[in-house]
Amino acid sequence: VTISTQLIGTGDTFVGRTHESAALLHQLELATGGQTRIVLLAGEPGIGKTCLLNWLAARAVQEGAAVLLGGASQSEGMPPYLPFLEALGRYIRTAHLEALREQAGDIAATLAVILPELASRLGNGTASYPLPPEQARLRLFEAVSEFLSRIAADRPLLLVLDDLQWADGASLDLLSHAARTRRASRLLIAGAYRSGEEGPILPRAVAELTRQRRLTTIRIGPLSPDETSELTSRHLAGPTAPDVDRLLYEQSEGNPFFAEEPLRGWLETGALQRDGDHWSLAPLPDDILPASIVAAVEQRLARLDAPVVDSLRVAAIIGRVFQASLLANVTNRDPELVEEGLAAARQARLIDLRCTARSTGRIRSSAGAASRAR
Numbered sequence: 244v245t246i247s248t249q250l251i252g253t254g255d256t257f258v259g260r261t262h263e264s265a266a267l268l269h270q271l272e273l274a275t276g277g278q279t280r281i282v283l284l285a286g287e288p289g290i291g292k293t294c295l296l297n298w299l300a301a302r303a304v305q306e307g308a309a310v311l312l313g314g315a316s317q318s319e320g321m322p323p324y325l326p327f328l329e330a331l332g333r334y335i336r337t338a339h340l341e342a343l344r345e346q347a348g349d350i351a352a353t354l355a356v357i358l359p360e361l362a363s364r365l366g367n368g369t370a371s372y373p374l375p376p377e378q379a380r381l382r383l384f385e386a387v388s389e390f391l392s393r394i395a396a397d398r399p400l401l402l403v404l405d406d407l408q409w410a411d412g413a414s415l416d417l418l419s420h421a422a423r424t425r426r427a428s429r430l431l432i433a434g435a436y437r438s439g440e441e442g443p444i445l446p447r448a449v450a451e452l453t454r455q456r457r458l459t460t461i462r463i464g465p466l467s468p469d470e471t472s473e474l475t476s477r478h479l480a481g482p483t484a485p486d487v488d489r490l491l492y493e494q495s496e497g498n499p500f501f502a503e504e505p506l507r508g509w510l511e512t513g514a515l516q517r518d519g520d521h522w523s524l525a526p527l528p529d530d531i532l533p534a535s536i537v538a539a540v541e542q543r544l545a546r547l548d549a550p551v552v553d554s555l556r557v558a559a560i561i562g563r564v565f566q567a568s569l570l571a572n573v574t575n576r577d578p579e580l581v582e583e584g585l586a587a588a589r590q591a592r593l594i595d596l597r598c599t600a601r602s603t604g605r606i607r608s609s610a611g612a613a614s615r616a617r
């Protein structure tokens with residue numbers, strides 16, 4: 244699953260998201276009008292959070308805002324404050340020197356504690372110095388918040404913080420601090436996180452930001468069938484045969500990543516070919532799933548205990564929709580244990596829970612791909 248926080252191609256391949264982009268623009272307007280705002284995009288991997296953030300960044304640049312891009316990372320050994328270090332580090336390296344000198348001013352030495360590139364750009368007098376940890380932390384929060392608000396003084400500032408499900412506690416505390424103490428900066432902080440993978444720290448920060456009434460959360464759902472076909476035809480620069488659209492929607496259920504990956508695979512293997520002005524699909528072999536999707540699903544399965552994976556195997560045979568009680572019967576396992584396992588599988592987004600009139604609830608495998616990968 245994509246972990247990239249870089250700008251990826253938006254522009255002419257961007258489809259749908261009318262409401263979401265209008266809501267983002269509204270937040271940008273509020274910030275431009277002098278309110279510090281935070282907007283968080285939440286949704287499953289591949290649904291298009293980074294894509295929307297990139298779209299917003301491009302719009303903000305068009306409207307004359309400054310844009311700083313940062314993101315958290317899953318890799319081991321990353322320093323605290325990574326999303327801020329990325330965003331501000333890039334700014335420090337590229338900002339106009341005079342403006343930077345003014346903005347960093349009296350807080351340069353404190354900022355340089357985590358942003359040593361500031362010292363090298365501004366030269367003498369910004370050597371970092373150690374402080375007792377708690378004081379250092381508060382002073383640092385103050386300095387970064389102030390720095391952001393000074394950058395936002397000249398023109399509105401959009402700070403993009405992607406993949407916040409992996410953010411360290413210090414970054415999230417800093418985010419809350421900036422929002423609490425700089426209420427009237429022309430600052431929009433736009434973040435994204437994977438719902439269901441928040442861990443324990445992010446919900447606390449979200450609760451805190453909600454209390455401050457600075458936060459708007461936008462849940463990113465699947466694309467519609469029409470939008471998915473649109474995505475496909477933009478990718479191929481031409482229309483597709485209806486059966487291709489149908490198959491892609493069935494497999495992806497509107498998740499752009501799960502639509503793009505098979506498409507890429509079919510192009511590589513030559514299964515997808517131009518047929519007049521249309522693209523059509525040759526009969527596919529059985530293992531039609533591209534390695535990237537198999538890897539994404541394997542990664543999710545790896546987080547589950549072996550008995551849970553076993554029961555999912557049985558569930559996949561029952562069908563796309565199955566009942567927990569039937570699964571317990573077939574596997575001859577304690578229904579409560581089965582339910583517990585299914586809750587874990589749901590957390591890993593391998594299955595979906597559909598409530599019905601019956602108390603048992605219906606369970607459905609999440610992406611067509613997920614059940615096929617079994």
Ligand SMILES: Nc1ncnc2c1ncn2[C@@H]1O[C@H](COP(=O)(O)OP(=O)(O)O)[C@@H](O)[C@H]1O
Pocket residue numbers: 245251252256257258259260286287288289290291292293294295474499500503
């Ligand atoms: N609205 C959209 N229009 C066109 N392509 C999209 C759209 N949303 C997502 N994509 C594409 O789908 C893939 C996954 O999207 P991404 O934004 O990386 O998902 P996420 O950040 O939620 O994991 C990317 O290649 C992206 O370009």
Ligand SMILES: [Mg+2]
Pocket residue numbers: 245246247292293294405406
């Ligand atoms: Mg992303």
